Amino acid sequence: MKKQAFNPFLPADVYIPDGEPHIFGDRVYLYGSHDFEGGWTFCMGDYTVYSAPVDDLSDWRCEGVIYRAEQDPDYQNRKYMYAPDAVQGNDGRYYLYYCMSGEFGYGGYYGPICVAVCDEPAGKYEYLGYVRYPDGTPMKKYACFDPCAFNDDGRIFIYYGTQYQGEENDVLAADDAKMADVMKRYDKSRDEILATADNVNGPAVVELEDDMLTVKGEPRHIIPYGVDFGGHEFFEASSMRRVNEKYYFVYSSQKNHELCYAVSDYPDRDFEFRGTIVSNGDVGINGITDENRMNMTGTTHGSIIEINGQWYVFYHRLTHKSDYSRQACAERITIAPDGTIKQVEMTSCGLNGGALIGRGAYPAIIASSITNGNMPHGSNKIFEDSFPNVTHRNTENGTERFIGEIGDGTLIAYKYFSFSGLSRITLTVKGGAGSFVVSTSLDGEPVCTIEVPACDEWNGLSAEVRIRDGIYPVYLRYTGSGQAELKEIAFD
Template identity: 50%
Template sequence: MKKQAYNPYLPLDTYIPDGEPHVFGDRLYIYGSHDAENGTEFCVLDYECFSAPVDDLSDWRSEGIIYRADQDPGRNEKDKYMYAPDVVEGKDGRYYLYYAMSGGHFTGPIHVAVCDTPAGKYEYYGEVRNADGSTFDRCITFDPGLLNDDGRIYLYYGWAIGTGSQSMPKSMYGFLNFTCKHFVAGKLFEKSKEQMAREPQGIQGGNVVELADDMLTVISEPKRLAPGQFDAKGTQWEDHAFFEASSMRKIGDTYYYIYSSQVNHELCYATSKYPDRDFTYRGVIISNGDVGFEGRKLSERLAMTSNDHGSLVCVKGQWYIFYHRHTNKTCYSRQGCAEKVEILADGSIPQVEMTSAGLNDGALAAEGTYPAAICCNLYNAKIWKKGHIPVMGNNGRMPFVTCRDDERFVADLCDDAVMGYKYFAFDGKVTLTVTYRGQGSVSVCDETKTLGELTLAPSVEWCKASVEITEKGTHALYLKTKGDTMCDILDFSFSR
């Protein structure tokens, strides 16, 4: 690599969530939604694509805006933003971009744009349709994911209500299931009685259809791959039922269905020997709060949790999971992250933890300067349970990544706040310097011990404080604030 890579892997002023990674030629492309910094709604910006050479995943470049919402002839004040897209190469060698528009009811068509190159200027192509030319609107047409399986094109899509396994007593499943199916779902998704009756399995869940060579016409009946929460009780999917974010990968002779589950913060996977049936739930790949990793409970999340969306990609023999994190105390300013994963001989994928190193070739070097905002863990130990967006609201004691003018930093660090960085490669004595404003006391720690103490003298402007620490080997670095005062941290550096 020309330089070190870290999470988030794109510039800190860039918010590309819902990342679908694809290798086309000798570059890795990321197709995602586009949030605004300090946003107030999902996906308000046009599609901007980023790519990196497969032999250097630190060298990302913007391909510019590849498609604008105003290119869609059906765009209106209700359906004006574009949600999570995916791109697939068609049999004709062109690249097709699939997306759904905003609007709140997930009832509109799945739209398609096309381009001769992976990241050129896409042009509107049409809507996914039935054989008679009418709009395809079976189940809930949301979050399209595509697979070209040796010339056969499969479209994966769907949505379901998700309340989280901890937020609803099991005794209420039956009542809520009946209510959602027969009263809520039709109104929520603007479906007629006839449309509802057409789907014997209900409209909620993850689905697949096959497309004709024109990349628009549906040539099969929808098949249910994974149920939503209210149809999962007593099945293999219970507690990890389908919510959204369908994505399919073929690895060897096995199909991997990646999706976001009912608990919102995790990406799960299921496998089958077929692209359109018989999927078996296998587990969680990643949680954007590290929930479940090594048995961690939801109440012990290591970062603010909320929706997640992403997928797998193989680059030069190494598999990665792309996902997103949440910033600015909102779910409307999400940033893409990535981690290495291992696919075991039995096809399983052990859950991986969030790291700061991400795509880097190993741990980060304990030298030079790093943005504070690359923390992979950020929480207040006193209020762990309130760390799920939007539950946490504007709690003033919850630290968060934010911005002001051209600066991105960690704000609201007060008593029992923790910033964690995984991992650094240490080689003995080093001086750690932090750039901060405010005041407070900071303990510098690894996984088991305190390495040093920083006293942050009161300052309304950015200033610096240093401490000498000694550490060897690969370790996590934690900055833990103490006391009733509050501070922000911009960056930190190592020097000898």
């Protein structure tokens, strides 16, 4: 690698959530939504693609804007482009599938699924049309949301859908308030909803003709409504991959913070739940629960991909105390001989191929966990409560990015560093009056304490440390009466 790869792996001012990674030629391309730093709603930017050589996942470059929201014919009514996906058609061209939405997700669930086309993976896409029936009418069965495109040896499939609270049609029919909410959300009449025999909710699939627009037959659910996945039922974010002749359906569950997967021998039916791949609060791993999640949690969306013989899961984390400023992250995963994937923890070094070098300075915002022991779950809002978070501040000297609102009891984790001859740790801090206790395990002895005096300017505060050479996490636990901000962590 030319350099080290951190999480988030794109530049610190870039917010590309809902990432779908694909390899075209000798590069991996990341297609996703485009949030703004400190944004006030979802997906405020035009589609912007980043790519990296398959043999150097530290070397991401911006390919520029590939498609603008104003190119969509419905731009005057719905101005935001939600999670897209791209696929190479049988004609060799590249097709981008997406859905438009209004502010805060309103109007994003009733389609149509739109299509743009380009001769290159990351060139300038042009609007082509919408997914439609042979007579030209828009295909709007179920809830047109979060489309995924999949070329299965020449067969083109589109996966999509969402799940509204898992209500049966007969329950909706008996509850006017719930029915009214579903009608508004999906822009369907009462009769249309009740006439959908297999429910308007759930993950759906439809096969396309080679024109990449016209459907072959009717859409169908790939998982029948009501199938028990043990609390990990489908919510949104459909993604499909083929692994060793098996089909892996990756999705965001009803828990909303985790990417799960189900497996089948077929691309359109008989999927069985297998487990969780990653949670953006590490919920479900190492005894962590919703009550002690290791980050603020919220929406997640992503997929898995094999790059140079190593499998990865791409997902996103939340910043700025909201769902509206999400950043792309990735972790190495292992697909066992029996086809299962063990849940992985969030790290600071996901694409790095190993631990980060334990010397030099690192931006504080690459922390893999930030918690005060009572972190919230995001819910389409910007929180006003005070809790530690990744944020930014514009100054006369430029933009500062840091972990803010670090209060008494805050724990910040970095996983992992490889240390050799470490003698000093330096933190660049402002605010405070308190101290950071530094350790290399959650329950182990501290390796040093760094005192933080109250100060309005950034200070480099150091302490001598002696630890054995090896690979360790670094935990910073703050104790103090005043809130601190952390900009950088450095090792000498």
